[in-house]
Amino acid sequence: MYKPAVGATVKLFQVGTTGYGSAPTLLAQTVTGTGGSWNIATFTCSPDGAEVYLVASGGSTGLSANPGISLMSFLGPCNALPRNVIINEVTTVASVWALAQFMKPFSVGNVGSPSTNTLGLANAARTVANLATVATGRAPGNLLPIGATAPVAKINTLANIAAACIQSLGVSSPECQGLFTAATPAAPNNVKPTDTLTALLDIASNPVHNASALFTLSSANQQFTPVLAAAPTEWTLAVNFTGGGLDSPNSIAVDSLGNIWATNPSSSTVSKFSPGGVALSGAGFTGGGLSSPQSLAVDHTGHIWVANAGNNSLTELSASGTPMTNPLQVIGGGLSFPQKLVIDTFDNIWIANCGDACNGSGKAANLSKFTSAGAALSPANGFTGGGLNASKGLALDALGNLWIANEGTNSISKFSTAGVAVSPVAGYTGGGLLRPVSITVDAGAKVWMSNPPGDSISSFNLSGVALSSSTGTIGGGLSGPRGIASDSAANKWIATNHGAAEFDAAGNVLSPSTGFADSKSNSPQDIAIDNSGNVWIANRGDGSLANSTLSEFIGTASPVMTPFFGPPGAAFDNMINANGYFSFIVVRTISPGNNVSNPPGYLKPTATANGNGTVTVAVLDSHSDTTEEIIDYRLPGALSNPYISLATNRFLQFHLTSINPGHFYNANILFFGPGTNPTFLKEVVWLSNSTNLNPTLDVNTLAPSGAAQYFLRYRLFPFNVPGNVFTIDSITTSP
Incomplete structure (x- = not known):
């Protein structure tokens, strides 16, 4: 009792x-x-x-x-x-x-x-x-x-x-x-x-x-019934959802409110569900040229972009599912049986096209690029080369480079933000790649692919060097792995025949040999993670509406901010955060002899996200005179662009500390912009002997409508402190 x-x-x-x-x-x-x-x-x-x-x-x-x-x-x-x-x-x-x-x-x-x-x-x-x-x-x-x-x-x-x-x-x-x-x-x-x-x-x-x-x-003490009849292999909880027009869904994405969107190629519709799994799309959204939609992504305005394999086009939907484009309005740019679609930090739309291997068109696999207005930025045959062949998966790294999974040649390709092939003619190979169909870049700057025939995943570094063995990484319930995603802790989540598999940042298996199972899973295709840490899977099923479902594994992953426009990062502003924590790039240094120990280029700080949207970045300053040190930083974006892409109505907060608290420092954080010849707008000042350790730079009134370009200047005035180490930490952003 x-x-x-x-x-x-x-x-x-x-x-x-x-x-x-x-x-x-x-x-x-x-x-x-x-x-x-x-x-x-x-x-x-x-x-x-x-x-x-x-x-x-x-x-x-x-x-x-x-x-x-x-x-x-x-x-x-x-x-x-x-x-x-x-x-x-x-x-x-x-x-x-x-x-x-x-x-x-x-x-x-x-x-x-x-x-x-x-x-x-x-x-x-x-x-x-x-x-x-x-x-x-x-x-x-x-x-x-x-x-x-x-x-x-x-x-x-x-x-x-x-x-x-x-x-x-x-x-x-x-x-x-x-x-x-x-x-x-x-x-x-x-x-x-x-x-x-x-x-x-x-x-x-x-x-x-x-x-x-x-x-x-x-x-x-069995107080609550019904109960499991036998011991499970794991204790995850999965909820299964139907309705909303789901019809053999094969791609999912999460918007800024946590709503789930899915493509339905069989019925040429798109489905939408609330964060609680309530169907919001009736029998599915139609129109706007939707035709065998293969994938979708969410832009900064909350609009949904869909790649249509049936008519080689793109469709734009509003947040309520209303078509924003006319049929066949967004075409060209090399679109040929488009597969995976991603959106970068500037709201450019990128698409991996399978081409001839999928539709017999005679057009080679390629990469397409469009503006947020639907104008083609890629040529008529798309961006080609770099080993593209039956290209299926697509992902962005922290610098905006494109990574593509090539099912046809057991390879992956890398392209620059300008659409120029970085990978060799045959692409990057090895690491157990076997007909890869999905790809992700994690917060630890590693590239991961799923290999369905090999029941494995493969990993590479950003230089295209294989990190996994010749057989790939196996175990953890990997069986016919397809969609792959990364959470903000750089753990990998893979849609498998049984549900989901999980691997940590180093590739160590975290799921049991049978995977994380959902009894309602049926031919899982794609996978996504939301800002609550839930893992969502699109189940294609057996072609019937009854078995076309979404599975939600409750609270199992590290939350990510959605939507994301590069590697999934910790759940705070991804316009600023691009790889799970802040990475700064030195634009230029102004000091006697340029004595700042961080050279120009990507600054690789010893820093780890603590889960609160904060990081610590060390700035090493080796000179020991009283001369002012000036360093200009930007946050990640294209290397050729020394500015921050900052949306309106956001602020940055700086918590400044020194490991030499007995010495006096005077630091300024200055906000410049917009434009390519930006002017000084505002600054915050920090004194090491003051109580103002959390200066806030409020740019709400400074940013014009739409996105603009800005950069930060860090100025340190040390006073006869040799070997000074100064840190900027707890840099946070907020909408």
Whole structure:
């Protein structure tokens, strides 16, 4: 018999906004009484729509207090709260899996996001209501769309694993200690949890670890049914969605609001789903020349660009799915059975064309380029050379170079931003490449391809040198791998015959031998990651509408800002961030003897993203006189363009520190632009002996309508400090 916790402390929190897993604001608290009842009547949120959640800790379900009890119910926006709420094991599983990426680094009860990804957190909170109903404490959720399928048995089994500890005699009981031991992550993060909430987060974050041992614990107290009949190989949760005109979908993309878009070649339509999986496209969007659409991408305005293999054209749709182009309006430029479409930081549209190998047209595989107005920038036969052959996959690197997967010759190609082939005539080969069809560039500057016949993936560096072996990288459930994507931690996610496979930045396998499985997956084709850390897969199925679906693996990946216009980066402004963290390029230095140790060119700092949209970049200054040091930087873009491409209504914030705090420094960050001969606009000043360590450069009133070109000038005035090391860190952007 299930016994509620008496004497548990119930706290109502508003989510943190200073980083992932940041400290929340306590709004109210109470203690559970007889029967586990509680009431919170008065509290105030700021703003009104802030996301809020409940955590219940401690109390007793039996003869003694159990400090290992910790449960959560995520409620959603403060101005739309339910009147009655259950906090139990099911709501905890739903909350933890959906919000996992916003609970790390973890302190019990902390949920937060950087200010630049509050939308990702809000979308994750909405996902909770697909998994569980907080008013009843049961799965599935009350907002699960019609036709969607949630993994109810898996949710209940996880809930029973926690219930065994919660319903035990205390934290030292075999049930609690068994859970805490089995949930302890592998080294080097092998900190043993001491409460059920932390244990469940450890399981969500390490879904393969001790999966069978954890399943065994679920039989001790089966409070929730139905349950799994046998131990799973992993503990991911996948929801499956239908409708919206899905008809053998083969390509997906995520827009800035977290909506999911998919192409349907069979019916020449495009589908749209909300972040919660609600179909928004009826029977599918049509018109605008859509004809066997193969892929799509989202531009900076939120418009959707679609590559049509049926009539060798492009279609532009508004954010509501309305055609912005007339049929066959955007043609030419070498379009020939267009396959993958990507958009760069300047809203140029690039397309990999399969050509003769796919349509018998006699036209060679090539690369097309169009402006955001649909004007062709590539010649009539497209950009050719570099080994292009039956080209299927396409991706951008941090400098705007194009990388293409060539199915026809087991090779990949590289082209510059001007459309000039960088790779040799035969392309780059080796590394186990075998009819590659999809390609991605990760935040660690590595290029990855999927090889369906080889059940493998291959990796190369940006110079075209193979990093993987002659057989590629295998394992992790790779079976007929197709779409490949990278998250902001540089982990690779691959759509496979069984669902998804995951590999870390170094290519080490993270998924089990069977992959992350979704029982509803059927011929997965493409894969995408959203700003909540959800992994989405387009399932082509068997050609029937019933088996044409989208799968969503909940909260398993590191969030990325969507849409992205280069390598997927941490979830903050990708107009600025191009490779997961800031990389600066020195435009020029002005100092006696040019003594700055970072030479002109790509500055490769020793820097790592900390998950909060911040980085540390070291600027080394070796001179020891009192002469002013001036360095002009830009953020990534074309190497020939020494400026920042900055959209309107954005600001940059600088946190400046020195490793020699006993010395005096005076630093200026100056904002220049727009134009090729920019003028000084504004500056912020930092003094090492002041308290102003977070100067903000607000450019809202400076940027004209549309995108413009700017650059930053860093000026340091050292005072007789030999070997000075000065850092600029926590550079953040915000819409």
